[in-house]
Amino acid sequence: MALRLPSLQALHVFEAAARHLSLTRAALELNVTPVAVSRMVARLEDALGFKLFARTKTGLALTDEGAKLQVAVASGFGLVSDTINELRSRQEESETVTLSIASGFASQWLLPRHQRFQTAFPSVNLRLQVMASRLYGPLDGADLGIRLHKAGSANDPFCFCPELIVPVCSPGYLAEYGPLDAPRQAVGHTLIHLEPTTHAWADYFDVTGIVTRASAKHVSYSDPGLALQAAMLGHGVMLGWLLAVAAPLNSGTVVPASQRIVETGCNYVLECRTREPSQSTQQVAQWLIDEMRAELAKAEPILASVERVQSRPPT
Structure with missing residues (x-):
């Protein structure tokens, strides 16, 4: 049975927002507007059925669910990045x-x-x-x-x-x-x-x-x-x-x-x-x-x- 996962783009936006705890800084990193980041996060929350962020007096904070998802997403993206770097390194070393x-x-x-x-x-x-x-x-x-x-x-x-x-x-x-x-x-x-x-x-x-x-x-x-x-x-x-x-x-x-x-x-x-x-x-x-x-x-x-x-x- 195929896994039903959110889009990679939505997870990518969430990972940036969760890492910065700021929609504005995430938007600057992704070269999009803060409104686009906000909309993408909202769509992801609707698809998942639970909140990922909570607004506080000092700014954004991750919910318990958001914190767990951040760890999983960061780990997954990190593994993908490491694998790509390894494959590129092998390609460069080969002749x-x-x-x-x-x-x-x-x-x-x-x-x-x-x-x-x-x-x-x-x-x-x-x-x-x-x-x-x-x-x-x-x-x-x-x-x-x-x-x-x-x-x-x-x-x-x-x-x-x-x-x-x-x-x-x-x-x-x-x-x-x-x-x-x-x-x-x-x-x-x-x-x-x-x-x-x-x-x-x-x-x-x-x-x-x-x-x-x-x-x-x-x-x-x-x-x-x-x-x-x-x-x-x-x-x-x-x-x-x-x-x-x-x-x-x-x-x-x-x-x-x-x-x-x-x-x-x-x-x-x-x-x-x-x-x-x-x-x-x-x-x-x-x-x-x-x-x-x-x-x-x-x-x-x-x-x-x-x-x-x-x-x-x-x-």
């Missing part, structure tokens, strides 16, 4: 860190870590700028962003992940169609294409020397996250960048579809928008790097037996 990343990395690596991130950074609000295209270009207002750097960036202190291109598919798909290295003659593979991309299937077959079959089917996606999801669902084989597929490889939702992967020598680097990022931004950057290093270390045994073919990335 938003904007991260520019690829959709596949966001969905498969970062989002599953959301709770761990919140535990590590309870006062940081994480905002994502998700890119469906290749990880090039400026950060466009983001505090941090993962971007592809040329060969020689492995020694960068913010080096995040090497550019390794790994054909991946679901375990069920591999069991049914076999690896790319020795495809079954009866049924061709389905190749999942990503457009645009730094390495297409034609580049992969040219570098690795694997011969494609004419019976191969083709499906194209413009979003890397959707392409990866299709591979996880068994729809075909996708050229997966280790940045996005390390976590699915470790969880077993995808497996290598070939014994040959492409190593470009380039690296994904976690860039900072400014030379002097905030302390929260620096801490978030280090947390991301540490988490990815642990992910890559876990994936090493899975990729230990595959052949790494060196290649220069297309321009």
Whole structure:
């Protein structure tokens, strides 16, 4: 059952009048006329059914009922004020860190870590700028962003992940169609294409020397996250960048579809928008790097037996 309370405005006027024991001083505080205060108090008394003030020779005095209501109202308003101040203080103390990343990395690596991130950074609000295209270009207002750097960036202190291109598919798909290295003659593979991309299937077959079959089917996606999801669902084989597929490889939702992967020598680097990022931004950057290093270390045994073919990335 809903509580039937007087209006907050009436209680606010009463609290001021009770605190000052003067309609005039209450009116000055509230920036209204004494007549308006008097009328509001009278309406409140009519609604409640009892008097809140008594007039004496020296001025206003609270009745017993008025004194009790004053304590309750003052306590309630005080609690509301304290709570608002606390919430404002928390808001001022919190900081938003904007991260520019690829959709596949966001969905498969970062989002599953959301709770761990919140535990590590309870006062940081994480905002994502998700890119469906290749990880090039400026950060466009983001505090941090993962971007592809040329060969020689492995020694960068913010080096995040090497550019390794790994054909991946679901375990069920591999069991049914076999690896790319020795495809079954009866049924061709389905190749999942990503457009645009730094390495297409034609580049992969040219570098690795694997011969494609004419019976191969083709499906194209413009979003890397959707392409990866299709591979996880068994729809075909996708050229997966280790940045996005390390976590699915470790969880077993995808497996290598070939014994040959492409190593470009380039690296994904976690860039900072400014030379002097905030302390929260620096801490978030280090947390991301540490988490990815642990992910890559876990994936090493899975990729230990595959052949790494060196290649220069297309321009």
